[in-house]
Amino acid sequence: MMETVIRKRIEILADTPLIRRVTDAIDRAQISGWTVLPVQSGSGRDGPWREERVTGADKSLILSIASEEKAAALVDALSPILSSHGLLLTMWDVEVIRGERF
Amino acid sequence: MMETVIRKRIEILADTPLIRRVTDAIDRAQISGWTVLPVQSGSGRDGPWREERVTGADKSLILSIASEEKAAALVDALSPILSSHGLLLTMWDVEVIRGERF
Amino acid sequence: MMETVIRKRIEILADTPLIRRVTDAIDRAQISGWTVLPVQSGSGRDGPWREERVTGADKSLILSIASEEKAAALVDALSPILSSHGLLLTMWDVEVIRGERF
Amino acid sequence: MDAATIQTFTSPVVLFFILGLFAAFVRSDLAIPEALAKGMSLYLMAAIGLKGGVAVAESGLSVTIATVLLLGIAASFLLPLSAYAVLKGFGRLNRTNAGAVAAHYGSVSVVTYVTAVQILELSGLPPGGYMVAVLAAMETPAILSGLLLARGMGSNSGNERSEMLREVFLNASVVLLLGSFAIGMVAGPNGFEEVSPFFAAGFKGVLCLFLLDMGLIAARRIMSARALTWRLGAIAIALPLVNGMIGVLAGTAIGLDVGSAAAFGVLCASASYIAVPAAMRLALPEADPGIYLTMSLSITFPFNILVNIGLITAVAVALGGPAGISS
Amino acid sequence: MDAATIQTFTSPVVLFFILGLFAAFVRSDLAIPEALAKGMSLYLMAAIGLKGGVAVAESGLSVTIATVLLLGIAASFLLPLSAYAVLKGFGRLNRTNAGAVAAHYGSVSVVTYVTAVQILELSGLPPGGYMVAVLAAMETPAILSGLLLARGMGSNSGNERSEMLREVFLNASVVLLLGSFAIGMVAGPNGFEEVSPFFAAGFKGVLCLFLLDMGLIAARRIMSARALTWRLGAIAIALPLVNGMIGVLAGTAIGLDVGSAAAFGVLCASASYIAVPAAMRLALPEADPGIYLTMSLSITFPFNILVNIGLITAVAVALGGPAGISS
Amino acid sequence: MDAATIQTFTSPVVLFFILGLFAAFVRSDLAIPEALAKGMSLYLMAAIGLKGGVAVAESGLSVTIATVLLLGIAASFLLPLSAYAVLKGFGRLNRTNAGAVAAHYGSVSVVTYVTAVQILELSGLPPGGYMVAVLAAMETPAILSGLLLARGMGSNSGNERSEMLREVFLNASVVLLLGSFAIGMVAGPNGFEEVSPFFAAGFKGVLCLFLLDMGLIAARRIMSARALTWRLGAIAIALPLVNGMIGVLAGTAIGLDVGSAAAFGVLCASASYIAVPAAMRLALPEADPGIYLTMSLSITFPFNILVNIGLITAVAVALGGPAGISS
Ligand SMILES: Nc1ncnc2c1ncn2[C@@H]1O[C@H](COP(=O)(O)O)[C@@H](O)[C@H]1O
Ligand SMILES: Nc1ncnc2c1ncn2[C@@H]1O[C@H](COP(=O)(O)O)[C@@H](O)[C@H]1O
Ligand SMILES: Nc1ncnc2c1ncn2[C@@H]1O[C@H](COP(=O)(O)O)[C@@H](O)[C@H]1O
Ligand code: NA
Ligand code: NA
Numbered sequence A, B, C: 001m002m003e004t005v006i007r008k009r010i011e012i013l014a015d016t017p018l019i020r021r022v023t024d025a026i027d028r029a030q031i032s033g034w035t036v037l038p039v040q041s042g043s044g045r046d047g048p049w050r051e052e053r054v055t056g057a058d059k060s061l062i063l064s065i066a067s068e069e070k071a072a073a074l075v076d077a078l079s080p081i082l083s084s085h086g087l088l089l090t091m092w093d094v095e096v097i098r099g100e101r102f
Numbered sequence D, E, F: 001m002d003a004a005t006i007q008t009f010t011s012p013v014v015l016f017f018i019l020g021l022f023a024a025f026v027r028s029d030l031a032i033p034e035a036l037a038k039g040m041s042l043y044l045m046a047a048i049g050l051k052g053g054v055a056v057a058e059s060g061l062s063v064t065i066a067t068v069l070l071l072g073i074a075a076s077f078l079l080p081l082s083a084y085a086v087l088k089g090f091g092r093l094n095r096t097n098a099g100a101v102a103a104h105y106g107s108v109s110v111v112t113y114v115t116a117v118q119i120l121e122l123s124g125l126p127p128g129g130y131m132v133a134v135l136a137a138m139e140t141p142a143i144l145s146g147l148l149l150a151r152g153m154g155s156n157s158g159n160e161r162s163e164m165l166r167e168v169f170l171n172a173s174v175v176l177l178l179g180s181f182a183i184g185m186v187a188g189p190n191g192f193e194e195v196s197p198f199f200a201a202g203f204k205g206v207l208c209l210f211l212l213d214m215g216l217i218a219a220r221r222i223m224s225a226r227a228l229t230w231r232l233g234a235i236a237i238a239l240p241l242v243n244g245m246i247g248v249l250a251g252t253a254i255g256l257d258v259g260s261a262a263a264f265g266v267l268c269a270s271a272s273y274i275a276v277p278a279a280m281r282l283a284l285p286e287a288d289p290g291i292y293l294t295m296s297l298s299i300t301f302p303f304n305i306l307v308n309i310g311l312i313t314a315v316a317v318a319l320g321g322p323a324g325i326s327s
């Protein structure tokens, strides 16, 4: 089997208007890239929502693969807006192929 | 780096008409929320399918973050329909920021 | 709680025109199935892109659950195109319910 | 009928369906984004609902309408019984799958109906506007009777059953069809005029693209079908033939005009592939979509569009004769 | 006014909105794919922008236009002040939420405006084409004044503020409205003719489906609202009433014709649910969307569509009298 | 030509393209949902296919048609050769990238063609309906010749190559264009009449919104382009100029009327940004989309829409003279 390296996979759920702010932070943390996935609906403390792009009330999921240090730097960079803007951030270890890039 | 806590990330792939049944179970398990992602196509024992919302034949991915106990309770609550309704449930440990809520 | 087994969760980000090539490899590796999720935008070495299906420039995320051996076989099967076609492959261990199938 | 057949095969509506089938069979990657397909299906339902309501606002309600509504509900409830017998016997399905498939054949396909209306109008036999209400009324009784066949009475908890009923009777297409029908009745011809460039003039073009998509979906599904036997394939052709004849006869018997009798025959002949599959996922998850969707969508639907609508029209004309044409 | 009210409730446009409300209240699963809803909202903005521009190309620019533009900008900037006072006092909101809600009521709703134009045209009182430019001009000043109210001057870093301003002034709807308005002015009636089957003839039908969706969204939101008090509900009805009257009076005072004065009243009465919520997510994330979206979308929007447009029209007619009608 | 230029810049179709470019350059967040954009592109292809087929059904097939078809195939196969030489020499691209870019310039852009038809029709020079078949025929030969240039013969396994060929010749746009063309020929003017409110009347409006989106995409891409040199930028303007002239000359030489010769020039000048990029992802993944998409979509496409269509028309008129106009 090909060689793999261990990296952090970070997933951030954010209001769609905030995506740019999050991806700018990823770029500034010198992480090699990011990928945004659409989200259809959800529910949290404010009750349920559907994907209502018409009202800008929808969310997106931003996913990024980074080394442990860069991931930590990203979390620190985002910390001021994590609570205030209601971001949901999870991360875990993954094996990556072609991992040198990350 | 900000403090993180370990939580379970549960992802359930289900027929779209079944979403409500799954999210009701999540709410009943007193988990703080859930998020639904769209799915485009897939293949399993019944062969391939595409996202054919026209026939209601599509699927969605429901994702929820919960403590280990609540996750276990959810799995138990879903167990009667897991096999009968062909749900695909995976879960793993993740680090969460602002994890007190979950 | 219901019994779970440990399996690999493999996620592959690929150009949409390449999906068939990846899923064919999954089928050949005798993995029981796969699921494709849409992707909205991203950024990598070539700079940012948006979901521009009009130009075929979009990507998709292919997710598959498999046993460790089958996952390794899949990675080997994909290795010739992993770098040349710019696939991003991550994998990690997950607990699966009804895991006998995988 | 000859003329109707020719018109069927030179109408862009049907030709786009054939193009869809063809493109899928040669494995082209042609595909309609599903948000758009969903939108077109909502548009088609809103448009026929509106037009039906306007027509009834003009013609007024009559005793015939009540009769054909009742007949439709009865057909939707009863046609699954014979289907179930055939599916279990000749088709060798188990109880669950037989009940699930039977429900599809009692219910109706909106697009089959809409295509039939196009063809009937081209032949100078437009069905009555109230047939849209019949269409809506026929969508759901079959679901109940299919579930009864598959599971008998009382297998569900009362709570689950009441939730199920609500979902069935308030499913999107029933609400949209009946809602637009009511709007058409309230707004009347004057109100409709404002929106007719969108809902009337654009209708056939949208139907073309929608049928292109249906052709793609139907052909792709059958190409990847695994669970289909020749017995089931034969049933998927026999049922629309027989149900269509029953419908035309019954419709003519209660005194419908030729176009409406033919439309009623098409409703009986058609098999659902939207409301019923969704309900089956919820209520009969053990049933195999590889069977019921493939039969209704990939065999019965094309058969109805390409052959059976023409047959049913011919029979309705033969039965209704000149008298029917006058109404 | 009576006639206008009746026309309101027999117009398919309004009836589809009611159907949407109804379908959501009975918990039907009817839903418009959001890509389509987004597309329809872009279409509506492009279409009214174009039509407004063509109208101005025909009528030429006048001093009235400059006056009403300034009046609109002033209204958008100032109406949040009174709203803020009421929201903090009677409504018991904190500063952040009061500022966020106030911004919504100073800004405007494109669809409310468009629906009002339909109803005014049916009543023979079409507003001037330049009102589209007023609509665009009123979208954003309220955002600034709402932010000032919520946070005072200078709480943001200069960098963040300039980014914020860019996003506010170049948000999609402002660019599309003003851009199509400019295209309409350049292309003129001749250029518009080529595209009028799409942008003019289809308009009301698209508006029907869009309002169906808005009805669904508005009703679903209020059914799951948690943070709404009766005080806020009352304010969400009082503000459009009062702001609408202010708008009609001011519009009549500066000499607008009846239709344009009514349209200006509707702009003042309407509350944003697209541009402003998006801006609030960025600039006032602590504010609760459960409050501002529910008020503007689920209470004020339906109230305006179903009741207030009729009222405002009646007042405009009463004020403008025969003189107004002549213009 | 002067008149054509003015018409270009007062046509809403082109103005919406400019609005899209503008909105992206000022970094507005305006965006068309991509499901809708995809849908519009399918609609445009179905509509021009249909109209072309109907036109040929009316005019009949002639020897000219066969000649221009062969000429188109030859051009698509041969134009990449000169492009490749320039791209490798002056452009300093490696073999893979030069071959990939060359394939784009041999193939065609449906939307450039469609926009040219609008402008030609406004100038009273509608091209023949059969040009749609030429458009479809020119899509794919360039892919083969680009691959041969990039990789030489036989570098692929036979299996992979046959799969590749199938994908290229059955790609969505070829199937849809030729399929609708065939439908138009079968249905003829009568069959087309039923669907013409949708496919004919709505056409220019849809093209407006689609070009708005193309403007947004083209401008956003160039703003984030990293790999583009001034040499490549110059080539992306020189190639459509030269290829366009070659096309007009060849078209006039084989006796096409002025409108068709101009249309053929536009086909030669245009560069693909749909079928070819998708094929390159599969067959030449090492080639850099940052180069080929930016050149074809962000430079050549706007240059063709805003400048080159006008130039080519002028040359065709000059060459064809009064004789050409008569046909
Ligand atoms: N570190 C990363 N994390 C998440 N997604 C990435 C990352 N790097 C690249 N991508 C995705 O992979 C695509 C191709 O990347 P690249 O191969 O670097 O051009 C990008 O457009 C992103 O969508
Ligand atoms: N426990 C959870 N698991 C998954 N998604 C969640 C969870 N809690 C919240 N969310 C998502 O985060 C969004 C905002 O949550 P909240 O900040 O609680 O309003 C919700 O609408 C959900 O989409
Ligand atoms: N091994 C797998 N990995 C990822 N997704 C799967 C897998 N097996 C099945 N699926 C998904 O689950 C759906 C239902 O599978 P099945 O229950 O086998 O028919 C499929 O259509 C796939 O979308
Ligand atoms: Na039936
Ligand atoms: Na306002």
Ligand code: NA
Pocket (backbone or CB within 6 Å): F079, F104, F105, F106, F107, F108, F243, F267, F268, F269, F270, F271, F272
């Ligand atoms: Na070319």
